[in-house]
Amino acid sequence: MSAEPTAALTAELTAELTTVVRLASQHHPLLVNVGHGRSAASLERARSFVETWEARGGQVGEVVSWPTEAASWLRPACRMVTGHPDLWVVADEPEGWTGMGRRLVATGVWRPCRTIAFAGLAVPELPALAGEEATEGLRGALADGRLWLVSEGQLVAG
Template structure:
């Protein structure tokens, strides 16, 4: 895979946030991995901010806990402050939304300066494209996975971006409230 410049004309940021099917799949993927706590990171465009709010609501309604939400700009001197905040806690998973250029720059900083692990990361469809992954390098993102716009899945395996169709398993079921002072545990069930 060829690494390309995020400044090239074909990488114009598009402010399109994730779809409902995508957010549902991302929530299910987090649950399928047994996560309770996450840290959410995303860019600062209006559609992505709205999508982050919708994801947070879904995750918390399912009994999950968002430890922190970090935003990053499309352009910055180094992204060090955001990268250190993103990895300051030890969540079960990290969740990342676009837009692509800011995501790529933040991810490069995470890889070079933090204990962040792509294999413990779920991301949106905007990130799961050959162009987006090429900005960072698939070889450095092994195990990273995410949802497609239609609710399918993608993962990076052996330096390749691999897609899977919309699965018929695992959907989030909102659990009953837990004891006072304790969040409910997320529960997942087979889709009927």
């Protein structure tokens, strides 16, 4: 996670990151695991969260990346639940989250209601693509800092 942020991306990310950190703080977690897809935007969001969270005195356990396509996503899913974190933070796009979310559900440990996500997952199609078990209760921040939530199979934003 050593990619240097560009000034434009950092400015764009500020409101979104602030909301993700605020949502995470509301859970008072002792341990947060962070996961991200492999796009530059997902990597930057995850890196920014880790730096901000640790600067505030928070503890980050595992930082896990996964590809958009994989045979099973077993290894990254197992790493995401390592240490039984109190909360997960995710930066990805729907294409990568579809498989990874399903694999996380299969661990029996991960819960979408204990997961905060960045704007990349805030698309109306996500519940249909990834399934209810991988999305119900998932919430996060839009790029402008407003909240979003998946409730009853629908993305509710604003």
